[in-house]
Amino acid sequence: xxxxAQEAIKAIILLMFSGFIFMLHHTGEIIKFINLEYTGFSxxxxxxxxxxxxxxxxxxxxxxxxxxxxxxxMILGCNHEMDKARKVPLKSVVVYAIIILPLVTGMFLPYxxxxxxxxxxxxxxxxxxxxxxxxxxxxxxxxxxLQEMLESPDLILDHVNFSTYVSNILTYPEFLKxxxxxxxxxxxxxxxxxxxxPILGRLLVTHCVADAHVIGLLLSSDDNRLGxxxxxxxxxxxxxxxxxxxxxxxxxxxxxxxxxxxxxxxYIYP
Amino acid sequence: xxxxxxxxxxxxxxxxxLVSVFYLVVVNERWTIKMILLPxxxxxxxxxxxxxxxxxxxxxxxGVFIAGIIQVFVTEEHxxxxxxxxxxxxxGMSCMLGALFPxxxxxxxxxxxxxxxxxxxxxxGVGFLLTGPLINPIVIASTYMAFGxxxxxxxxxxxxxxxxxxxxxxxxxxLFKENQLKKSTSTLELDQSTYRFPLxxxxxxxxxxxxxxxxxxxxxxxxxxxxxxxxxxYVSTNYLVGLGDGIIFSTAMMMGLxxxxxxxxxxxxxxxxxxxxxxxxxxxxxxxxxGPMLDLKNTMMMxxxxxxxxxxVLMIIITLSVFGVLMFVHPWI
Numbered sequence: 188x189x190x191x192a193q194e195a196i197k198a199i200i201l202l203m204f205s206g207f208i209f210m211l212h213h214t215g216e217i218i219k220f221i222n223l224e225y226t227g228f229s230x231x232x233x234x235x236x237x238x239x240x241x242x243x244x245x246x247x248x249x250x251x252x253x254x255x256x257x258x259x260x261m262i263l264g265c266n267h268e269m270d271k272a273r274k275v276p277l278k279s280v281v282v283y284a285i286i287i288l289p290l291v292t293g294m295f296l297p298y299x300x301x302x303x304x305x306x307x308x309x310x311x312x313x314x315x316x317x318x319x320x321x322x323x324x325x326x327x328x329x330x331x332x333l334q335e336m337l338e339s340p341d342l343i344l345d346h347v348n349f350s351t352y353v354s355n356i357l358t359y360p361e362f363l364k365x366x367x368x369x370x371x372x373x374x375x376x377x378x379x380x381x382x383x384x385p386i387l388g389r390l391l392v393t394h395c396v397a398d399a400h401v402i403g404l405l406l407s408s409d410d411n412r413l414g415x416x417x418x419x420x421x422x423x424x425x426x427x428x429x430x431x432x433x434x435x436x437x438x439x440x441x442x443x444x445x446x447x448x449x450x451x452x453x454y455i456y457p
Numbered sequence: 458x459x460x461x462x463x464x465x466x467x468x469x470x471x472x473x474x475l476v477s478v479f480y481l482v483v484v485n486e487r488w489t490i491k492m493i494l495l496p497x498x499x500x501x502x503x504x505x506x507x508x509x510x511x512x513x514x515x516x517x518x519x520g521v522f523i524a525g526i527i528q529v530f531v532t533e534e535h536x537x538x539x540x541x542x543x544x545x546x547x548x549g550m551s552c553m554l555g556a557l558f559p560x561x562x563x564x565x566x567x568x569x570x571x572x573x574x575x576x577x578x579x580x581x582g583v584g585f586l587l588t589g590p591l592i593n594p595i596v597i598a599s600t601y602m603a604f605g606x607x608x609x610x611x612x613x614x615x616x617x618x619x620x621x622x623x624x625x626x627x628x629x630x631x632l633f634k635e636n637q638l639k640k641s642t643s644t645l646e647l648d649q650s651t652y653r654f655p656l657x658x659x660x661x662x663x664x665x666x667x668x669x670x671x672x673x674x675x676x677x678x679x680x681x682x683x684x685x686x687x688x689x690x691y692v693s694t695n696y697l698v699g700l701g702d703g704i705i706f707s708t709a710m711m712m713g714l715x716x717x718x719x720x721x722x723x724x725x726x727x728x729x730x731x732x733x734x735x736x737x738x739x740x741x742x743x744x745x746x747x748g749p750m751l752d753l754k755n756t757m758m759m760x761x762x763x764x765x766x767x768x769x770v771l772m773i774i775i776t777l778s779v780f781g782v783l784m785f786v787h788p789w790i
Contacts, residue, residue: 197672198470206477208511220508228515235518239671242664244470285676288683289510292503299500308693309728393599394724395512397505397689400731457602457727 189249192275196283198243203290205236219298221395222456300453301390303373306401333359336366342426344370349455350391353402356426360437363426368439371421371447372403374413384438385413387422392454399454405429408441421447498690506686509754510679512721513563517678518671520564525667527571529659536576544580548626551581552619555588561721562590562755563678567670570762573636580630583771587622590722591615591749600745603726610726610738610745613790618746621782628774637767677761681754685719688753692717707740708783712776715748722749739787747779 208229211217217226275283332351336342342363344352349370356363375386388403390396406413406422407429413420424439541547560568565586573582590596592615600611654662694714711732720728729744751772759768 197668200672201668202474202477204514208514211511217511219504220511225512229511232515232518235522239664239668242661243668246665247470282672282676285679286672289507289679293507296495296503297500298507299497299504301501301504304497305501305690308689309731391727393603393727394721395508397509397512397686397718398720398724398728400728 191247191249193279194243194246196275198240198247200283200286200290201236201240201243203287205233205240207290207293208233208236216298218452218454219300219396222392224456225394300449301396301399302449302453303375305399306373306388306390307375309400333362336363340367342366342368342370344368346389346450346452346455349389350402350457353404356404356437360426360428360435363437364428366426367424367442368426369421369423370404370439371419371450373419373449374406375401375403387420387439389455390453392456396454402455405436405438406441407438408444410441410444413441413444419447419449420444502686502690505689506683509682509686509719513561513678513682513754516561516564516721517567517674520560520567521667521670521674522663524567524571524670525663527568527575528666529663531575533576536572540577540581544630545627547578547581548584548623548630551577551584552588552622552626555585555622556592556615556619558585558589559593559595560589561723562749562752563674563681563758565589566755566758566762567674570638573638578630579633579635579637579767580626583629584622584626587625587750587775588619591618591622591746595723596726596749599723600726603730604733610741613738613742614745617742617782617786618749621746621778622750624782625774625778628778629771632770632774633767637763639762639764673761674758677757678754681719681757684753684757685717688717694718704737704739704787705784707736708743708780711736711740711744712747712779715744716752718748719752719754720748725749737790739783739790742790743779743783746783747775750779751775 211220212226212230212233217223217229221229332348333355336352336355342352349372356368370387372387372389375388384405384407386401386403387406388401390399391402392399406424407427422439422441422444424441424443427438427440429436429438541550558565568589569582569586572585573579577585597611597615600614601608604610711729715725718725718728725748726745729741732741732744756768756772759771763771
């Protein structure tokens with residue numbers, strides 16, 4: 188019986204990938220990385236890694252007969268000579284080190300929720316787009332969410348309706364002017380945009396947090412402290428319209444605000 | 458000592474699995490390094506890096522499996538029968554096939570490698586590689602959603618993208634005749650038909666090839682994800698955007714951004730849409746078409762498969778074609 192070191196390393200890596208992804212799901216920390224709708228894919232991936240591990244294990248141990256038998260090399264590949272088995276060449280060591288790296292950082296480093304600091308480096312969406320403006324003269328298409336928003340006296344945004352409500356406010360500010368609104372998010376300082384107002388936003392995660400970008404609304408307040416908050420805030424206010432280059436931009440006149448803690452689920456999904 | 462370990466390895470492995478399962482089930486808290494104070498940006502980098510990997514790995518595994526299936530079950534005769542003799546027909550067919558095949562830009566690299574290895578001409582492989590991630594139902598649906606349920610951009614992305622892919626694979630067909638694969642050092646050199654082996658063995662072989670393929674591809678995927686995460690953490694997109702003004706500059710800028718961010722083609726439309734108020738549609742199309750064809754992550758993966766010279770030439774051709782075609786169609790967009 189021979190022991191094949193490289194195959195053993197591969198087997199352990201496969202098992203670790205399976206375990207790592209399983210652990211993320213088990214502890215619920217997977218939501219810090221990907222949109223919940225796509226967790227099924229990575230659960231399947233975890234199972235596939237486990238299957239690959241079981242396929243890999245028999246390759247670790249080779250009997251002498253197998254080592255000398257080249258009958259099956261045609262189909263299984265030929266890397267079972269014994270002189271190769273013991274040594275792990277330097278090049279392979281580097282390769283395995285690279286592959287293990289995400290497992291190590293994933294297991295031992297704390298995860299960070301992305302917030303305002305990362306958000307300013309990304310695309311920020313706080314203005315309506317021109318195409319939508321062009322057909323806003325026509326009667327509004329029957330839009331269930333908008334109807335619901337028009338009927339309710341106060342708009343209260345939570346993490347489920349945040350993206351639809353905000354995009355409706357951006358698209359049809361005229362209809363919603365004067366409504367009172369309550370929402371939660373982090374503050375992006377005034378210099379992050381060309382309108383010189385702070386933005387209250389949240390990160391919208393489509394697929395994984397690498398594609399997160401900010402969706403939010405401009406704030407207007409007499410209180411200068413609001414623009415310098417680094418933490419999450421809860422804002423009560425009223426929707427108003429600001430004219431800029433002939434474009435009407437929704438802006439929230441802040442009535443009251445307070446700092447809050449970051450919620451359990453910091454991201455929102457489309 | 459080593460001999461003792463070797464003799465008992467099966468038991469040791471079993472024990473380790475048991476311990477890790479026990480750990481996973483009982484201990485819910487992760488043991489993390491909290492003593493050392495690490496800068497926030499490094500932790501953000503790590504989070505983005507891992508999220509790119511976790512997102513990509515299922516799709517890479519699918520790609521690796523399909524590659525394994527091709528390796529064991531598809532013979533060169535099959536390929537010869539399927540690919541049209543006529544070069545123009547072959548280019549068209551490979552692009553159409555790619556358009557029907559839902560894959561992402563990292564999952565498709567191992568598949569193309571196997572296909573080319575089995576005798577698919579390199580230009581047809583490239584056509585498949587380019588259209589696979591760019592044109593498929595999921596990408597079209599997400600583009601449609603991202604641009605405010607506007608079909609125009611989604612259709613333009615498909616149409617112009619297909620046109621560009623056809624141009625590129627036609628150019629490749631004139632430049633390169635051989636298969637351009639790296640000389641493989643691994644185990645995968647099998648030339649003869651595997652049909653004389655029983656089915657069970659062939660299925661086993663398929664899995665074993667999948668494992669080897671995964672390790673071949675994973676290192677490049679990880680390096681690519683790391684580079685992309687680095688750019689995402691430390692480079693401000695606003696800064697890049699600030700560099701560009703005018704249609705030529707802004708298109709080049711958006712293409713560069715698409716390359717560096719290395720987003721999955723299923724999600725990049727949402728990022729692209731957030732630049733709508735800054736750039737004209739042509740530049741956004743540059744972002745949406747160039748990204749799925751070529752990015753940091755998939756450059757690294759192509760380097761694992763093809764010769765360096767071929768990858769460089771291909772990158773130049775893709776860049777020039779996307780840019781050229783976009784500039785050409787700009788007046789009509």
